[in-house]
Structures are given as C-alpha cells and as structure tokens.
Amino acid sequence: GNSVTQMEGPVTLSEEAFLTINCTYTATGYPSLFWYVQYPGEGLQLLLKATKADDKGSNKGFEATYRKETTSFHLEKGSVQVSDSAVYFCALPMNTGFQKLVFGTGTRLLVSP
Amino acid sequence: DTGVSQDPRHKITKRGQNVTFRCDPISEHNRLYWYRQTLGQGPEFLTYFQNEAQLEKSRLLSDRFSAERPKGSFSTLEIQRTEQGDSAMYLCASSSDKKNTEAFFGQGTRLTVV
Numbered sequence: 001g002n003s004v005t006q007m008e009g010p011v012t013l014s015e016e017a018f019l020t021i022n023c024t025y026t027a028t029g030y031p032s033l034f035w036y037v038q039y040p041g042e043g044l045q046l047l048l049k050a051t052k053a054d055d056k057g058s059n060k061g062f063e064a065t066y067r068k069e070t071t072s073f074h075l076e077k078g079s080v081q082v083s084d085s086a087v088y089f090c091a092l093p094m095n096t097g098f099q100k101l102v103f104g105t106g107t108r109l110l111v112s113p
Numbered sequence: 114d115t116g117v118s119q120d121p122r123h124k125i126t127k128r129g130q131n132v133t134f135r136c137d138p139i140s141e142h143n144r145l146y147w148y149r150q151t152l153g154q155g156p157e158f159l160t161y162f163q164n165e166a167q168l169e170k171s172r173l174l175s176d177r178f179s180a181e182r183p184k185g186s187f188s189t190l191e192i193q194r195t196e197q198g199d200s201a202m203y204l205c206a207s208s209s210d211k212k213n214t215e216a217f218f219g220q221g222t223r224l225t226v227v
Contacts, residue, residue: 034215043119043204043220044156089155100146100169101216103155 002027006090006104013080013111021075021107023064023090033057033066033073034091034101044089047075085111117219119205125225126195133191134222138207145188146216147180148204149173156204162188163210195226 007022025033032051036044048057050066050073057064062077075088090104118137126132138145143164148156159178161169164185174180177195182188192199202223206216 032215036218043117044206044218046215046217049215091155094158100158100161101156102158105153106155 001094002031002092002102004090004092004102004104006088006107008105009087009108011107011109013109015082015111015113016079017111019075019077019080019084019109021088021090021109023073023075023104025071025073025090025092027071027092028095030068031092033064035062035064035073035075036089036091036103038087038089038106040086047088080109080111082111082113085109117205117207117217119203119219119222121222122220123223123225125227128197128226129194131191131193132195132224133189134203134205134224136188136190136205136219138186138188138205139209139217140186142207142209142217143185144208144210144216145182146206146208147188147190148206150202150204150221151200159190192224195224197226200224200226 004025034049035047037047038044048059050057053068055066064073064075087106087108089106091101094100094102120135145162147159150156160180162182177193180190202221204221206218208216
C-alpha cells in the first residue's frame, strides 16, 4: 500500500524564519496529498491539499507542491510565527479514493519569539 | 454545522474496565472513520463506515474493540477490558462520497488506562 515518510523533528526556528518540512511518498498512481496540523491537545485540521501532479496547495502562508518526479510534497512557509508551533503531518490515501489515510510520524515545529 | 464532535474529550479508566466513546460527524457526511494516535506518532486507521455499514477494520482493531453506527449518523467505539496499551488519542473523522472530499477530524478523545 501507499506510504509516507517525513522528516523527524523537532524543528526549532525563530519567528520570521523560513520553514521547510520534508515529505516523500510511495504510491500507486497519483493520489491526492495532504498536510494536516495538530495544535497542542487538539485533533487534526486540514492545512492544505493537492489533488494532482504539479498542483500547489496553499493556506495561511503555507505552501506545498505535488512533485511526481521526486515523489515529494514538502511543506514551506516564508516567515513563521509563534502561533505556527504545532505538529505537522503529511498524509495520503492508503489506496484509491478517500476511504482511509496513512500518515507520517509528524514533525513538531517550535517557533520562538 | 460545528464540525465533527467527539465525547468525552478525556477519559481516565482503570485497567479491565470497559469504555465507550461517541462521535458525531458533520451532518451531510456519510463516511466515518476511527483512528488511534499514540504519543509521538501519526494517526493509525482503525475502522471505516459508509452510512451504517462497517466496511473495513484494521488488524489493529482487536476483538476487545467494537464500533457501531446504527443509524448512519453518530458512531460509538467501545473498548472492553481495557489494557494500559490502549492509552491513546482516539480520533474520529468524516467525509462525503458525493463530493469526494477530504476527511475532517474531531478533536479526539484522550484515553488513559491506569
């Protein structure tokens, strides 16, 4: 089945620094790709998604581009804020459709003032 | 619509006791999923409903676990004879096959077995 690997954390940055969190995947075909964010003590929120190759998902200043050549979906933000401190999960469907997702292990981001 | 709702948010129970969690999905969503998330890990799929039918169960779902969605709306997840290894966050998510949308997650129920 499909799988995803993301960089280990924690990633520690100062406010206004540039952020990259790496995510690579193994999949049959070209499934949709997702980034979810989990704030302390909370469930998961969809941050952004891309449904086909070369698509760029974006939300709240975060971006990720679906790169089929490198099977990657890296998350980037040009200038992080303290409020971005959270755990970020890369995910894709286990198989065709949206029936169930497989998640990476998560990358904790810590942003200091 | 207030999104996916889970109850309770936190549950502490003694080993060997039974616990039940509830999930209310987004009203127009006919698909419902349960995931388990242990500390420092990503969520792992447990089971999936389409309307009231339970279509798939993970090997993680031992026979002490049972999930229902009797009327195709809310769902319950019961764990019998809890063990310390059951301590985790239990997440519910829902989606719609009509719009083929992504899954929206609830805030989770954190279970601690002491």
